Amino acid sequence: MTKNFEAPLYPYERHADQDAIRPRRHKVLVVGAGPVGLAAAIDLAQSGIPVVVLDDNDKVSSGSRAICFAKRTLEIADRLGVGHLMATKGVEWNLGKVFFRDRKVYDFNLLPEDGHQFPAFVNLQQYYVESDLVNRVRSLQAAGAPIEIRGRNRVTGVAQHRDHVTLTIDTPDGAYSLETEWLVACDGAGSPIRSQLGLDFVGRVFEDNFLIADVTMEADFPTERWFWFDPPFNQGQSALLHKQPDGVWRIDLQLGWDIDKAEEKKPENVIPRLRAMLGEEVPFALEWVSIYTFQCRRMARFRHDRVIFAGDSAHQVSPFGARGANSGFQDTDNLIWKLKLVLDGIADDSLLDSYDTERIAAAEENILNSSRSTDFITPKSEISRVFRNAVLDLSEHHAFARPMVNSGRLSLPSVYDGSALNSPDHLPTGPARTRPGAPCPDAPLGDGFLLQRLGGGFTLLAINCDAPAHLEEAGVTISGLPLVTADDPSGAFAARYLGAATAATYLIRPDQHVAARWHRFDEAGTRAALRRAIGKE
Incomplete structure (x- = not known):
């Protein structure tokens, strides 16, 4: 629980940079030691790129905050060295139930197929995720990796130059300056970096307010996502219940428009609402309370010369759908x-413009889904409410109506359809889920899983055909990974990567998205696809 995380994890220490006559220049500075900033820094360090993380705090976040981490996030975290820690500590769940008033109308399974290393979601308090990531930083430091966290280093000024960025940083010992070739801003929804550059969000802010309460209790509720529309204990509004580790439960209660947020957060007002939901006989204790307002917004651009925004500093969505932290991990990936x-020096910095286009498209998808969820959960007119309630009534008995129920379209990895980095699809009869631009779905292989074997570089996956072990092109090494479908007697691997084909090759990007695919190994096509994937074609 939060009391275990009150001690500083990365306490302030004076650094030699503070005594330098001229500002020291670094390769990359990351501002923000939340999950997204730490993920970015770890990925850089594992790639051999020196990185310094600056944060105005010196400990993990208070309260559970983000709790729902999707399968794709766990797969990314696994490459960062913490995926299995998150999955082991977290509460796994694939199932959910939807209630309307006093009855269950239907349930759902987010991962009905077998053959995946990780579940659809785990619920895990953000402070555990941050602690795991900080410990991973420490282990990398012990192994000699070029990574550092500086606590209580608050960025108070940012200035862009042709070939670097200058930062002014406040510390307990006073201010100092640093230079960096690249600045990655992961400093949250209220991003000081964004403000200092005079940038803002575009999008919608919704009027409804929601109470978040983390409570500790012993309860017999299953490890599922339960969502209520118009329940008896919160009439005319909605509610959500999730289980977390350590006997902590997340409860979201819709409060409506015109409220006094300070009053609503007081225990004497929160506890009666929770008793109405849980029952007088259920003992519980408040651990953390917050109130939030839906916001579905993003920056017009995520890259601004040598400053690049990721996570909440670049985009915000409503929490229904668990798209915030999960999309942040995909940003850094x-x-x-x-x-x-x-x-x-292998690619021109114009390659970073593809981060802008690919992740803005992903943010637009998340914002669209979150906006639709919000409109369904909180109808803005009486006719919208009548329609919403009719859909809920129908969904109890008719499967066709269930896709229209929107209690939060839960996070899925984005497909970069139309990206300039994709090559034409030369396996058009292949499965749509592994087309160019798509993230690679996992699949069992012998005693392991496919994604564990892809590594962190460009990979040429050769299925039931011959391909070279290594291929050099444009300064990049492509590593061959020969596999046969007989390695997976379940047939999941063949179904996900071959479909009706008997053989195929895939060029897979370092972020495990498909760049191109063919019926067989095509050397000229592979070389051209690699050049295109790094912005040289």
Whole structure:
């Protein structure tokens, strides 16, 4: 619980940079030591890129905050060295139930197929995720990796130059300056970096307010996502219940428009609402309370010369759908391999513009889904409410109505359809889920899983056909990974990557998205696809 995380994890220490006559220049500075900033820094360090993380805090976040981490996030976290820690500590769930008033109308399964290393979701308090990531930083430091966290280093000024960025940083010992070739801003929804550059969001702010309460209790509720429309204990509004580790439960209660937020957060007002929901006989204790307002917004651009925004600093969505932290992990997963190619002199910095286009498209998808969820959960007119309630009534008995129920379209990885980095699809009869631009779905292989074997570089996946072990092109090494479908007697691997074909090759990006695919190994096509994937074609 939060009391275990009150001690500083990365306490302030004076650094030699503070005594330098001229500002020291670094390769990459990351501002923000939340999950997204730490993920970016770890990915950089694992790639051999020196990185310094600056944060105005010195400990993990108070309260559970983000709790729902999707399968794709766990797969990304696994490459960062913390995926299995998150999955082991977290509460796994694939199932959910939807209630209307006093009855269940239907349930759902987010991962009905077998053959995946991780579940659809785990619920895990953000402070555990941050702690795991900080410990991973420590282990990398012990192994000699070029990574550092500086606590209580608050950025108070940012200035852009042709070939670097200058930062002014406040500390307990006074201010100092640093320079960096690239600045990755992961400093949250209220991003000081964004403000200092005079940038803002575009999008919608909704009027409804929601109470978040983390409570500790012993309860017999299953490890499922339960969502209520117009329940008896919160009439005319909605509610959500999730289980977390350590006997902590997340409860969201819709409160409506015109409220006094300070009053509503007081225990004497929160506890009666929770008793109405849980029953007088259920003992519980408040651990953390907050109130939020839906916001579905993003920056017009995520890259501004040498400053690149990721996570909540770049985009915000309503929490229904668990798209906030999960999309932040996907941001860094998309960005860091491109930034490494630029820093290594292999790619021009125009490659970073593809981060902008690919992740803005992903943000638009998340905002669209979150806006639709919000409109369904909180109807803005009486006719909208009548329609919503009719859909809920129908969904109890008719499967066709259930896709129209929107209690939050839960996070899925984005497909970069139409990206300039994709090559034409030369396996048009292949499965749509592994087309160019799509993230690679996992599949069992012998005693392991496919994604564990892809590594962190460009991979040429050769299925039931011959291909070279290594291929050099444009300064990049492509590693061959020969596999046969007989390695997976379940047939899941063949179904996800071959479909009706008997053989195929896939060029897979470092972020495990498909760049191109063919019926067989095509050397000229592979070389051209690699050049295109790094912005040289």
